[in-house]
Amino acid sequence: MSNDKSKLLEERKKRYLTALDCGKPDRVPIGLTVSEFMAKVAGFTLQEIYYDLDKNLKALAKFVEEYEVDTFFSAPSLWWAASHDAVGAVYLKFAGRELEPNTQFQYVEGEFMLPEDYDAFIENPTEWILTTYLPRIHKEFAEPGSYRASVALIKGAGARAMELQLTQQGTAKIMEEYGVVPAGTGLTKAPFDTLGDALRGLKGIMMDMRKVPDKLKAAMEVLVPHNIFYALATAGGDTEFPAFMPLHRGAYPFLNPRQWDEFYWPTLKKVIEGLWEKGKRTYFFAEGDWTPYLERIAELPDKSIVFHVDMTDIDKAKKILGGRFCLKGNIPNSLLAVGKPEEVRDYVKRLIDEYAADGGFVIDAAAVVQGDAKEENIRAVIETVLLYGKY
Amino acid sequence: MTGEKPTGNVFKNLPPGVCIPWEEKLKDLGEIKGDADIIRNEWDKLELFAYLYLWYWVQR
Amino acid sequence: MDNELVKAIAELDEGKTLYLVRKRIEAGATPLEIVEDCRRGVEIVGQNYSNGTYFLSDLVMSEEILRKVMEILEPHFPPIEKSGGAKVIIGTIEGDIHDLGKNIVAYMLRSAGFDVIDLGVDVEPKAFVDAIVKTGARIVGISVLLTFAIGAIKKTVDLIKKAGLRDKVKIIIGGYPVNEKVLEYTGADYFENDVMKAVELVKKISAGEA
Secondary structure (H helix, E strand, O other), X not given: OOHHHHHHHHHHHHHHHHHHOOOOOXXXXXXXXXXXXXXXXXXXXXXXXXXXXXXXXXXHHHHHHHXXXXXXXXXXXXXXXXXXXXXXXXXXXXXXXXXXXXXXXXXXXXXXXXXXXXXXXXXXXXXXXXXXXXXHHEHHHOOOOOXXXXXXXXXXXXXXXXXXXXXXXXXXXXXXXHOOEEOOOOEOOOHHHHHHHHHOHHHHHHHHHHHOHHHHHHHHHHXXXXXXXXXXXXXXXXXXXXXXXXXXXXXXOOOOHHHHHHHHHHHHHHHHHHHHHOOOXXXXXXXXXXXXXXXXXXXXXXXXXXXXXXXXXXXXXXXHHOOOOEEEEEEOHHHHHHOOHHHHHHHHHHHHHHOOOOOOEXXXXXXXXXXXXOHHHHHHHHHHHHHHOEX | OOOOOOOOOOOOOOOOOOOXXXXXXXXXXOOOOOOHHHHHHHHHHHHHHHXXXXXXXXXX | OOHHHHHHHHXXXXXXXXXXXXXXXHOOOOHHXXXXXXXXXXXXXXXXXXXXXXXXXXXXXXXXXXXXXXXXHHHHOOOOOOOOOOEEEEXXXXXXXXXXXXXXXXXXXXXXXXXXXXXOOOEOHHXXXXXXXXXXXXXXXXXXXXXXXXXXXXXXXXXXXXXXXXXXXXXXXXXXXXXXHHHHHHOOOEEEOOHHHHHHHHHHHXXXXX
């Protein structure tokens, strides 16, 4: 690493971590959570970044080279499509396969865990995943023990190892060559979302709250240590940067407040507190509107989360969480997509003046920045922070 | 959909990071002539990889 | 008058609802009478959502209960008669496959007597135009969750214009990312983020009040 790059890396790290600790760094950090937008910057189709790991990482390098950000989120594609093809994944659709080459990937939601699976899941989720769940979500693995299934398992595991290694090398390169720090390390979920996203599905889990509440609760309790462990293991043990936690079904108005208190919050709180006890902060990526739950979130230990503001009322978030937790957000993605640079500038300036003035704030979009954002608008974000964001 | 019926588990209540407990493997290995810790450490690394592979499909 | 059934649905009591429906069939009630009570129950569910007592999970539950009621009633029904209500085309825009909001709006509109033509998810712009031509519907609802799919809404509105149908239909866009700015960009007529307000809006448009 060259000297000036390592100095830059230290500067940015200090800037970011100071803000996460609710302090005032030299200026407001720029922590844009950017995904498919990077493909556009690098001139790749979405199929190219979904399928070609090398291009996926190159797009990230191109982005941090051209845009002066303090942190990076990940390479543009969270998925290596080939690894999902190898196992015959039924829950994702990819550009270039069943979608047009420049189309955002799509989730196919399903009830891949059935209500009658709860007992086996509660008894030993790891084993249940292999024996019951994978055969359902991986077409190639539909008959474990068969020739095709065995090949799929070899390929799936091999792909995962390759992907992890290349991603680690790629991100280390971003830090060394561009002096940009990761916004987070490791990933985990709220136990309710682990079940509600990939296993029971939205409708399934909503039924479970009424029909099998005790089993749902028992399953979430079983998930608590696994979700804590998963965050730390996927972070490779790092506790300097927060663990990314995309939060879904806890947003208003999915659950009524009684359900939120009874089902969503208790195990989520345990995961966050468990991580914090191990020195790991959680990047609370609150997708949607979390305004009604801010008081409950404020029960968490000081600084144990970075609260990402999407549709949440930012004034209330500032009032209730400010000073105790770093806030991150909240330039509307529709503004980045259809607005003019002047409008973006005004918005960012207002964020700096009204919410970042006393520190503990990171500038970001409201949601993950995809291919619809205009390049001039992303530039406007950065220029505005560089111009007005000094403390 | 295949695997319609839950098949029942071989192991119960395994902690995170474990697919096949070391104690179970020890039974297969019988007498260990050298340093058991060396064997166990490497065993645990691959256990962790298998565990993370399986949970990857759930935490995605 | 069977207020018990209305109440059971309003309270989202699945067991009681299904029990009452079976009992009433045995007692010789017509499916239409039962459906009318269900509609009243669902109306209360909608009101409870609007006033903040119920949430999306409650709407999903009421949809599930109604689905089961219809399963029971199906064999007793003459072939589904058209509701005779105003036609509304609804669909999730191309590039987006989220259907929760769309399904609930469709379900609430049907309960309110509208003839809903549900085009499903990932609906290409041309399919909206074809549906307008085919059904003569005057109201089009386009649902979106993902911001990057907003461009396809603009495409749809433009295509409707190009087909010479723009002044024949009112276009409502709905979902998480829509706002004044998105409305202006897409060229639609109305936007709404709230499921029940969207239903109210359709009622008003249909009655010529909006």
